[in-house]
Amino acid sequence: MRIIEAEDELRTAVSAARAAEKRIGFVPTMGALHQGHLSLVSAAKRECDLVAVSIFINPTQFGPNEDYDKYPRTLNEDTKLLAGEDVDLVFTPARETIYPEGCSTWVEVEGLLTRTLEAAQRPEHFRGVTTVVAKLFQLVAPDVAYFGRKDFQQSVVIRRMTHDLCYPIDIQVCETIRDPDGLALSSRNQYLNEKQRQQALSLSKGLFAARAMFEHGERHGDALHVAVQAVFDEYADVSVDYIAIVDPETLEPLETVVDRCAVLIAARVGQTRLIDNLMLEN
Amino acid sequence: MRIIEAEDELRTAVSAARAAEKRIGFVPTMGALHQGHLSLVSAAKRECDLVAVSIFINPTQFGPNEDYDKYPRTLNEDTKLLAGEDVDLVFTPARETIYPEGCSTWVEVEGLLTRTLEAAQRPEHFRGVTTVVAKLFQLVAPDVAYFGRKDFQQSVVIRRMTHDLCYPIDIQVCETIRDPDGLALSSRNQYLNEKQRQQALSLSKGLFAARAMFEHGERHGDALHVAVQAVFDEYADVSVDYIAIVDPETLEPLETVVDRCAVLIAARVGQTRLIDNLMLEN
Numbered sequence: 256m257r258i259i260e261a262e263d264e265l266r267t268a269v270s271a272a273r274a275a276e277k278r279i280g281f282v283p284t285m286g287a288l289h290q291g292h293l294s295l296v297s298a299a300k301r302e303c304d305l306v307a308v309s310i311f312i313n314p315t316q317f318g319p320n321e322d323y324d325k326y327p328r329t330l331n332e333d334t335k336l337l338a339g340e341d342v343d344l345v346f347t348p349a350r351e352t353i354y355p356e357g358c359s360t361w362v363e364v365e366g367l368l369t370r371t372l373e374a375a376q377r378p379e380h381f382r383g384v385t386t387v388v389a390k391l392f393q394l395v396a397p398d399v400a401y402f403g404r405k406d407f408q409q410s411v412v413i414r415r416m417t418h419d420l421c422y423p424i425d426i427q428v429c430e431t432i433r434d435p436d437g438l439a440l441s442s443r444n445q446y447l448n449e450k451q452r453q454q455a456l457s458l459s460k461g462l463f464a465a466r467a468m469f470e471h472g473e474r475h476g477d478a479l480h481v482a483v484q485a486v487f488d489e490y491a492d493v494s495v496d497y498i499a500i501v502d503p504e505t506l507e508p509l510e511t512v513v514d515r516c517a518v519l520i521a522a523r524v525g526q527t528r529l530i531d532n533l534m535l536e537n
Numbered sequence: 538m539r540i541i542e543a544e545d546e547l548r549t550a551v552s553a554a555r556a557a558e559k560r561i562g563f564v565p566t567m568g569a570l571h572q573g574h575l576s577l578v579s580a581a582k583r584e585c586d587l588v589a590v591s592i593f594i595n596p597t598q599f600g601p602n603e604d605y606d607k608y609p610r611t612l613n614e615d616t617k618l619l620a621g622e623d624v625d626l627v628f629t630p631a632r633e634t635i636y637p638e639g640c641s642t643w644v645e646v647e648g649l650l651t652r653t654l655e656a657a658q659r660p661e662h663f664r665g666v667t668t669v670v671a672k673l674f675q676l677v678a679p680d681v682a683y684f685g686r687k688d689f690q691q692s693v694v695i696r697r698m699t700h701d702l703c704y705p706i707d708i709q710v711c712e713t714i715r716d717p718d719g720l721a722l723s724s725r726n727q728y729l730n731e732k733q734r735q736q737a738l739s740l741s742k743g744l745f746a747a748r749a750m751f752e753h754g755e756r757h758g759d760a761l762h763v764a765v766q767a768v769f770d771e772y773a774d775v776s777v778d779y780i781a782i783v784d785p786e787t788l789e790p791l792e793t794v795v796d797r798c799a800v801l802i803a804a805r806v807g808q809t810r811l812i813d814n815l816m817l818e819n
Contacts, residue, residue, distance in 0.1 A: 266705060274556075353703075359648040360667070360701035366641040385642070393703040419642035421635075421675040423548060 256338045258345045262352050262394060268344060269307075269396050277304035281397035283388060286310040287327040287442035288336050291432040295401040296340045298429050307395050308337055309346040311353060316383030327445050346395065353390055362389040362420070364412050371506050372519055373408050373530070376496055384409055385416045392422055400424050405431040405439050407517055407532040411506060431531070433459065439531045446527040454524045457493045458531040461486040465500075465518045469535040474512045476500040479535075483520065496521035496528070503534060538620045540627045544634050544676060550626060551589075551678050559586035563679030565670060568592040569609040569724035570618050573714040577683040578622045580711050589677050590619055591628040593635060598665030609727050628677065635672055644671040644702070646694050653788050654801055655690050655812070658778055666691055667698045674704055682706050687713040687721050689799055689814040693788060713813070715741065721813045728809040736806045739775045740813040743768040747782075747800045751817040756794045758782040761817075765802065778803035778810070785816060 259265050272279055280303030282295045292308075299306040310333055317323035330347070337345055362385045363369070369381040392400065400417075402410045410428045417426050432440045437459035438452070447455055461483035468482045483498045500509050503517040515536040522529055541547050554561055562585030564577045574590075581588040592615055599605035612629070619627055644667045645651070651663040674682065682699075684692045692710045699708050714722045719741035720734070729737055743765035750764045765780045782791050785799040797818035804811055 262703070355700060357697075358701045359650070360644065360646045360698045362642065362644050362671075362702070364642045368641070389644075390701075390703045393705070415639070416642045418637060419640045419672075420644070421544070421672045423675070 256334075256342050256345060258334060258347060260347050260349060260352075262348070265344075265346055265394055272305045273396070278399070279303060279395070279397040280306045281391070281395045281400045282306070282308045283391050283400065283402075284308060284310055284333075285312045285326065285442070286333045287329050287445070288333045289432075289440045289442065289444075291403050291405060291440040293336065293340055294432050295403060295429050296337065296342060298427060299399070299401050300341065302427075303399060305343045306341075307344040307346055307397065308342050309348070309391055309395065311346075311348055311387070311391070313353070313383060313387040314350070315354075315386060316380050318377050318379060321377070322443075322446075327442055346391075348394070352394075353387060360386075362386045362416060364415050364419070368408070368412050368415060368506055371408075372497060372499055372501075373521065376521070376528075381409070381412050385412060388413055389416065389420065389422075392417070392424055397424055399427055401427045401429055403431060404428050404534075405441065405531065407503075407519055407530075408506065411504065437463065439529075441529060443527055443529065447524060451524045451527065454490055454493050455527075455529055457487055457490040457524075458520050458522055458529055461498070461520055462518055462531060462533040466533055466535060469512070476509045476512065476516070479512075479516075479518065483518065487522070492524070494523040496523065538616070538624050538627060540616060540629060542629050542631060542634075544630070547626075547628055547630075547676055551676075554587045555678070560681070561585060561677070561679040562588045563673070563677045563682045564588070564590045565673050565682065565684075566590060566592055566615075567594045567608065567724070568615045569611050569727070570615045571714075571722045571724065571726075573685050573687060573722040575618065575622055576714050577685060577711050578619065578624060580709060581681070581683050582623065584709075585681060587625045588623075589626040589628055589679065590624050591630070591673055591677065593628075593630055593669070593673070595635070595665060595669040596632070597636075597668060598662050600659050600661060603659070604725070604728075609724055628673075630676070634676075635669060642668075644668045644698060646697050646701070650690070650694050650697055650788055653690075654779060654781055654783075655803065658803070658810075663691070663694050667694060670695055671698065671702065671704075674699070674706055679706055681709055683709045683711055685713060686710050686816075687723065687813065689785075689801055689812075690788065693786065719745065721811075723811060725809055725811065729806060733806045733809065736772055736775050737809075737811055739769055739772040739806075740802050740804055740811055743780070743802055744800055744813060744815040748815055748817060751794070758791045758794065758798070761794075761798075761800060765800065769804070774806070776805040778805065 280299030363382040414426045464482045465479045479500050499519045519532045562581030645664040696708045746764045747761045761782050781801045801814045
């Protein structure tokens, strides 16, 4: 496994792979890797000839009062995990490679996709995400890129950006990986103490409650919402940011679910903000 | 010479060229081609193995009261001219290829580069330009792209965008081509009647007046500005938008020129808005 920091070296490696007609799979990450990330790597290993993983904690997707400074930095552990998965190439760019001096270009998806849900609390978040992903896509030039379903809105926004900017890249969204008790894996779970970790189960429990109702035929957005809220009512220390029943592509709230919906939740447990979601389909 | 409208066909042609290790040169245009465009094509022919020219009148770089509807559409003449230059590939994308349904992604350079000069009158212009160029760069995937110096600010903005987004594309800016009397070639010169064409000479005359002073040692921005304005004072029917003496990279106004400056002019002759510029260097 090669660990590459320099842009030139990356381009040489990618060009060689392309010349050899290798299918290149790419998993962009901010490090602090867990089984969720590794499931993306596994999918890439199955479907591609060369798998590249980037590790870059992107400053522009953190808000001014968010956790950029304390975000877990675990490069040694991360590279060991990736070597264990037989990843071909780990790209760890310097900040100046991604944001060169005088850098002032932004890639931004406009409209509801980046105004609703996460964006209400984090107005600059998605333009940070789309800008860094656009650059990483240029640098790695993959055939396929893998994202986790857990960051549902992010995957919708990136799919839109990729399509709109004519990137010839297939976006694969892989299912959320959960601990046995239901908690969706997240690098931010590290922030939780034991008591908070129990409270954090409110998110997945809320989603599972909605799923149970959906499986019993409930198709009213309001009713599904109430079912999720009822779970949170039992967790006084958890502060809900939003519970939303939306169209999975447009993110428009649904009064009535026809074929499918996404149930999205964001909540704070202590200082830690967590998100989770579930797709419900006929 | 192949004329290609479909994205798939373009990608196939470009991939084949790349597999054959051909250096790809790209000249993006809005058609209505003149010798200025053809000089870009010549440069590309000299330096590259495959030359692609795009013809696409980009709606998003026109303001609501600008000339999108009446912009000259001369595809037959354009392709004849390009065939005469032995261009390999002309890309004439449909609007939906560049702006697919639901398209909502913008590429935008922020800061002074896109707030000053042209942007004062045309606030949305440059984000239209950078967005379409970013897409065309993805589709054509050239090694080198050629732009005309006449659109000075555009070339600075595109260079910034290309660098910031990590496009592995060399941006070449080619000198402005002028008629023998000094008028910079522009597709919009077609709008001028004979009398207006004489008035339009005010722009190049103003620039040449500044150059003459510069060659005699004048280095004060104000004095160069006054010299240009003095020329326009003799053209009562020409309405000046701006005369600016700026740093060629940052576009900051210069009180005193050290090594070099760009003199930029925009003016209206009748309904036609024209721009021109000159680099002055020690």
